[in-house]
Amino acid sequence: METRLxxxxxxxVNEKKFIETALxxxxxxxxxxPFDFRNISIKFSREEGSAEVQLGQxxxxxxxxxxxxxxxxxxxxxxxxxxxxxxxxxxxxxFEPGRPSEAAVELGRVIDRxxxxxxxxxxxxxxxLSGKSxxxxxxxxxxxxxxxxxxxxxxxxxxxxxxxxxxxxxxxGGEDGQQVIVHPPEVREPLPLIIHHLPIAVTxxxxxxxxxxxxxxxxxxxxxxxxxMTATLNANNDICAIQKAGGEGVLQSVIMQCLRIAGQKAYDxxxxxxxxxxxxxxxxxxxxxxxxxxxxxxxxxxxGVNIGKNQNKPLKGDSERSNxxxxxxxxxxxxxxxxxxxxxxxxxxNKIDGxxxxxxxxxxxxxxxxAGVNSDFLKASLASRGMTMPSRKEQGSRxxxxxxxxxxxxxxxxxxVSSSNIEAAxxxxxxxxxxxxxxxxxxxxxxxxxxYFSLELTEVKCKVFRL
Amino acid sequence: xxxxxxxxxxxxQLRPLACSRxxxxxxxxxxxxxxxxxxxxxxxxGPKAGTKKNENPEKACIEVIWKPKSGQIGKSEREYEMIVKxxxxxxxxxxINPNTTTSVIVQVINDDGALLPCAINAACAALxxxxxxxxxLAVAICCCLADSGYIxxxxxxxxxxxxxxxxxxxxxxxxxxxxxxxxxxxxxxxxEHGVITSGTQGAMSVDDYLNCLExxxxxxxxxxxxxxxNLQPQIASDLSFGDAIxxxxxxxxxxxxxxxxxxxxxxxxxxxxxx
Numbered sequence: 119m120e121t122r123l124x125x126x127x128x129x130x131v132n133e134k135k136f137i138e139t140a141l142x143x144x145x146x147x148x149x150x151x152p153f154d155f156r157n158i159s160i161k162f163s164r165e166e167g168s169a170e171v172q173l174g175q176x177x178x179x180x181x182x183x184x185x186x187x188x189x190x191x192x193x194x195x196x197x198x199x200x201x202x203x204x205x206x207x208x209x210x211x212x213f214e215p216g217r218p219s220e221a222a223v224e225l226g227r228v229i230d231r232x233x234x235x236x237x238x239x240x241x242x243x244x245x246x247l248s249g250k251s252x253x254x255x256x257x258x259x260x261x262x263x264x265x266x267x268x269x270x271x272x273x274x275x276x277x278x279x280x281x282x283x284x285x286x287x288x289x290x291g292g293e294d295g296q297q298v299i300v301h302p303p304e305v306r307e308p309l310p311l312i313i314h315h316l317p318i319a320v321t322x323x324x325x326x327x328x329x330x331x332x333x334x335x336x337x338x339x340x341x342x343x344x345x346x347m348t349a350t351l352n353a354n355n356d357i358c359a360i361q362k363a364g365g366e367g368v369l370q371s372v373i374m375q376c377l378r379i380a381g382q383k384a385y386d387x388x389x390x391x392x393x394x395x396x397x398x399x400x401x402x403x404x405x406x407x408x409x410x411x412x413x414x415x416x417x418x419x420x421x422g423v424n425i426g427k428n429q430n431k432p433l434k435g436d437s438e439r440s441n442x443x444x445x446x447x448x449x450x451x452x453x454x455x456x457x458x459x460x461x462x463x464x465x466x467x468n469k470i471d472g473x474x475x476x477x478x479x480x481x482x483x484x485x486x487x488x489a490g491v492n493s494d495f496l497k498a499s500l501a502s503r504g505m506t507m508p509s510r511k512e513q514g515s516r517x518x519x520x521x522x523x524x525x526x527x528x529x530x531x532x533x534x535v536s537s538s539n540i541e542a543a544x545x546x547x548x549x550x551x552x553x554x555x556x557x558x559x560x561x562x563x564x565x566x567x568x569x570y571f572s573l574e575l576t577e578v579k580c581k582v583f584r585l
Numbered sequence: 586x587x588x589x590x591x592x593x594x595x596x597x598q599l600r601p602l603a604c605s606r607x608x609x610x611x612x613x614x615x616x617x618x619x620x621x622x623x624x625x626x627x628x629x630x631g632p633k634a635g636t637k638k639n640e641n642p643e644k645a646c647i648e649v650i651w652k653p654k655s656g657q658i659g660k661s662e663r664e665y666e667m668i669v670k671x672x673x674x675x676x677x678x679x680x681i682n683p684n685t686t687t688s689v690i691v692q693v694i695n696d697d698g699a700l701l702p703c704a705i706n707a708a709c710a711a712l713x714x715x716x717x718x719x720x721x722l723a724v725a726i727c728c729c730l731a732d733s734g735y736i737x738x739x740x741x742x743x744x745x746x747x748x749x750x751x752x753x754x755x756x757x758x759x760x761x762x763x764x765x766x767x768x769x770x771x772x773x774x775x776x777e778h779g780v781i782t783s784g785t786q787g788a789m790s791v792d793d794y795l796n797c798l799e800x801x802x803x804x805x806x807x808x809x810x811x812x813x814x815n816l817q818p819q820i821a822s823d824l825s826f827g828d829a830i831x832x833x834x835x836x837x838x839x840x841x842x843x844x845x846x847x848x849x850x851x852x853x854x855x856x857x858x859x860x
Contacts, residue, residue, distance in 0.1 A: 163695065164622070175610040179694070181655050206652055208612055208628030208690035215650050258655040260692060262626065263609040337611075 129341045137342045141330045146339070148174075152332045153379055158387065160278050160394040166308070166402075167283030171275040174336065175265025177209075180275035181258045182283040186298065189245070189252040197244020197252040201230045203259045203272070210264040210337075221268075226259070228361050229273050232317040232350035236358035239280060240312035246288055251298050253285060255311065266336035269348050273319040274391060281395045284308035316391060317358040318384040319350045322376045324366045331372060333379065347373070349380040353388040590744065596737045599726075599804060604706070604815040606714045612690075614715020618707035620739060622697035627707040629715040631687030644679040645687060651704075652692045665691075665701060672705055672725075672755050672782045678718040687717055698741040699727035701784070702753050706812065713816055722758035722812060723781055724805040727751060728797040730789050736796055738804050750787025752794065754801040757781055758809040778802065 137147055144152055156174030163170070167182035189196060203226035205213040213219070218226075233239055244253040257279065259272045287306040291299045323335035323343040335343060345365020350358040357377065362368075594600070600621030609615040612628035619625075632645060640646040649670040651662045673689060689711065691704050702725035709723050729740040729751040737744065745751055757779055780798065789797075 165695070177609060183655055202655075204652065206690060206692060207630070207650055207688060208609065208615070208626075208652075208692060210611055211630050211633070211688075256655070260652065262628075262692065263611055265610055 129338065133338070134342050137338060138325060138327055141325055141332065142327055146332060146336075148336060150334075152330070155334045155383060155387070156336075158274065158390055160274065160391065162278070162282055162394075162398045167279050169275050169278035169282065171271050171278065173265070173267060173271040173274070173334070175263060176267060176271045177261075177263035177265070178268065178271045178275045179260045179262060180272070180279035181260075182255060182279045183258070184253050184255045184283070184285045186246065186251050186288075186300070187254040188250065189248075194249035195245045195252075196241040198254045199230075199234060199239050199241060199257070200254065201226045201233075201257045201259065201276070203229075203261070205261050208263070209261040213261075213264070224361075224363065225269050225272060228269055228319065228348055228350070228359065229259075229276055231359045231361075232273065232319060233276070233280075236315070236317050236350075236352070236356070238313055238315055238317050238352075238358070240314060243312045244285075246298050247290065247296065250296070255280075255283075255285075264337055266338070266340050267321050267334050270319050270321050270334060273317075273350070274387065277313075277316050277318075278391055278395060280311055280313060281391070282310075282398055284310055315352040315354065315356075316388050317350045317352050318387045319348050319359075320380040320383045320387075321346060321348045322380075324368055324372075326366060329369060329372050331376060333383065347376060349377055351377075351380050351384040353385045355381045355384075590737065592741065594739075596735060597800065597804065599739045599807065600741075602808065602811050604710055604812065606710055606815065612715075614711045614713070614717070616707050616710035616714050617694075618703050618710060620699055620703050620706075621741065622695055623699055623703045624694040625700070625704045625707045626692045626694055627704065627711040628690045628692075629687065629708075629711045629717065630690075631715065631717065632682045632685035633688065634685060636684055636686055640686075642684045645677065645682045645685050647673050647677060648686050648688045649673070649708075650688065650690045652690065654693045654696065665704070668701065668782065668784065669705060669708055672723060673708060673712065675781050676709070676719050676721060676723050676757070677712070678720055681718050687712075687715075696742065698743075698745045699739055699753070701725070702727045702755070705755055705782075706808070710812060710815070722809065723755050724758055724808045724812060725753060725755040725782070726801045726805050726808065727753045728801050730787070730793050730797065734793065736793070736800050738800060748787070750785060750789040750793075752783060752785040752789070752797050752801075754780060754798065754805075755782035756802055756805045758805075758812065 140147060141152070146152065148156075150156070156176075157172075159172045161170045161172075162168065168180065170177070170179045172178075187198070190198070203218065203222050205219060205222040205225075207213045207215050239255070244255065246252060257276050259276060261268055261272065284303075284307075286300050286303060286308050288298050288300040291297055321334065323332050323339055324330070324345040324347070325332075325342065326344045332339060335346070340346075343365075345362070345368065347360065347362040347368070349360050352358060360377075590596070592600075600623075601619075603619040604616065606616045607614075608617055608626065609628055612630060614629040615627065617624060617626045636642050636646040637648070647670055649666040651666045651669070652658075653662055669689065669691065677687070689708050691708065693700065693704075705723060705725040709719075712719060713722070727739060727745075729737045729744055729748040731737060732749050737748075740748065740751060783798075785794070
């Protein structure tokens with residue numbers, strides 16, 4: 119449409135000349151050096167599998183979803199990974215809605231090749247029932263703002279989203295063991311995808327004057343450049359994919375130099391992604407206690423609720439919205455019931471019987487987060503933040519406290535102390551006939567807490583992070 | 586009879602609102618509106634030359650593109666586009682720039698109930714950010730009807746699915762004007778009692794619907810203060826043209842659009858300061 123053409127981005131001759139001349143003296147218009155990347159910021163939203171990446175002015179969002187489908191006939195044991203790229207018209211006035219343009223298709227293919235051919239995402243672990251039922255993982259990439267270098271930004275977004283995505287656990291059941299049962303997240307903890315390495319795409323732009331090369335071009339530089347190359351490498355300096363489709367011819371030595379630079383950039387970006395995902399995972403684990411009631415709020419009102427002192431407060435389902443202070447006071451309890459997220463400022467505990475949600479995964483999974491929230495671990499992190507909670511310190515008084523009030527457990531600083539906690543817990547168990555389920559759970563958590571307590575905080579995080 | 590909502594809100598209580606403008610760099614205007622967990626991002630490009638084939642070339646045309654979070658684009662997306670387009674057409678001054686198209690692109694970031702009202706609010710803020718001439722602002726709200734006849738505002742997705750019926754309503758934002766009081770009334774009623782858009786899902790009686798209207802209008806008063814307050818603080822930075830120029834990397838000229846945007850926001854500031 120002619121009206122559309124009127125809106126496409128056109129640089130004047132003066133602007134083009136300016137960019138090229140500046141590049142000859144190694145100056146870029148935004149002040150970077152030729153081999154500098156722009157600032158990368160990775161943000162996650164509350165739900166799993168969604169990431170928002172900002173690379174300078176480029177803004178990309180990725181969403182990951184998974185569904186059970188039939189596998190391909192020639193690969194009955196593997197799940198599938200598919201990418202859908204949306205060049206939204208909000209990113210650039212020249213992007214049109216409807217059929218994806220060439221650039222959109224190319225971007226999708228480059229990122230897909232980097233992940234699939236290099237076997238970064240383990241598709242065999244996505245198989246549930248060979249030949250019948252596998253997980254199909256779908257990555258939706260939305261380009262929100264085109265500030266140049268969409269491939270790199272979209273690649274980072276896709277990786278970040280895949281790393282934080284959790285798929286529901288499923289098992290085989292039914293009479294013949296052929297029926298697939300998908301467990302909802304409240305019953306069994308969802309599992310992360312197995313990702314072996316992170317292929318990072320690094321894009322170079324070539325200009326016609328004297329083999330000038332720059333990394334991470336902005337959209338002004340893209341309008342002026344003569345050719346581009348995208349190299350996808352991982353942190354081990356393995357080349358996963360190279361894409362140079364047409365454009366200027368370039369000397370071999372320049373290509374080799376670019377690949378060396380790409381290796382360094384890939385390593386930097388990999389560390390940034392890992393740090394961002396790690397901090398998201400710890401934050402998510404701290405919030406996990408409250409994740410359950412938002413989903414089971416509908417059941418709680420029906421089931422037998424053993425509410426301590428506040429009978430009239432309606433159960434607050436989505437307590438993820440509660441602010442940090444109420445979060446801290448909630449984690450007093452080894453249980454996941456949060457309804458009193460708001461009311462626990464008064465140090466009340468609501469105990470709900472028959473709550474098997476914390477018994478997730480077996481002892482075989484050493485993921486401390488999937489074993490339910492480690493109350494001691496949380497309290498340690500809380501204590502380190504300096505939150506003052508009344509009657510937190512006495513361990514001896516734990517006996518009485520277990521029966522009714524908030525449970526003040528002093529986070530044991532070393533194993534000796536924690537073993538005395540367990541003894542105290544055991545004595546409580548023997549003396550207090552009722553509330554045995556809750557005590558048993560507390561004991562279990564205390565035992566797992568023992569194992570983890572001797573580790574450093576960072577080591578625990580490394581265990582969770584499967585890279 | 587008190588209704589216990591899942592997240593503990595009262596029947597008349599809205600979720601926390603958040604609005605931010607000028608988020609995207611390439612778009613002429615952009616805004617994101619968050620109501621609780623529902624978040625929508627809207628970008629506006631325009632006015633661009635030319636109108637589409639079936640549109641009236643003597644007026645400006647508004648084109649809406651709705652992008653869902655994931656999945657194929659289907660009939661429901663087309664319906665949303667049509668509703669947002671008609672709503673925005675009634676608040677824009679269409680005779681100022683004839684034979685032009687303004688594109689409004691809506692991207693759903695998260696859907697947790699009251700999606701369409703959230704999108705309309707965001708679109709209104711984005712239009713202001715882009716400097717498109719508007720008659721007045723619009724605020725949208727969603728009201729749900731429970732089985733007991735009780736009306737609750739701003740439902741979450743779970744509530745929407747379990748309720749008997751719901752209605753989304755768009756009201757004009759009250760005008761703060763230096764003109765005399767009488768001129769703000771349309772046929773004897775104050776202007777903000779009008780309804781720009783109304784859509785319902787499910788069956789409700791006439792009385793229930795009128796109740797929804799009353800409740801919704803009262804609640805939109807709060808929303809419109811949030812909207813207005815959000816549009817204001819940017820004025821300090823908008824007043825300096827130097828800032829506007831520095832936002833554009835190469836071209837030193839400030840476009841007519843940005844100029845118009847500054848004037849519009851000055852209007853709002855002066856209007857509310859006289860109130």
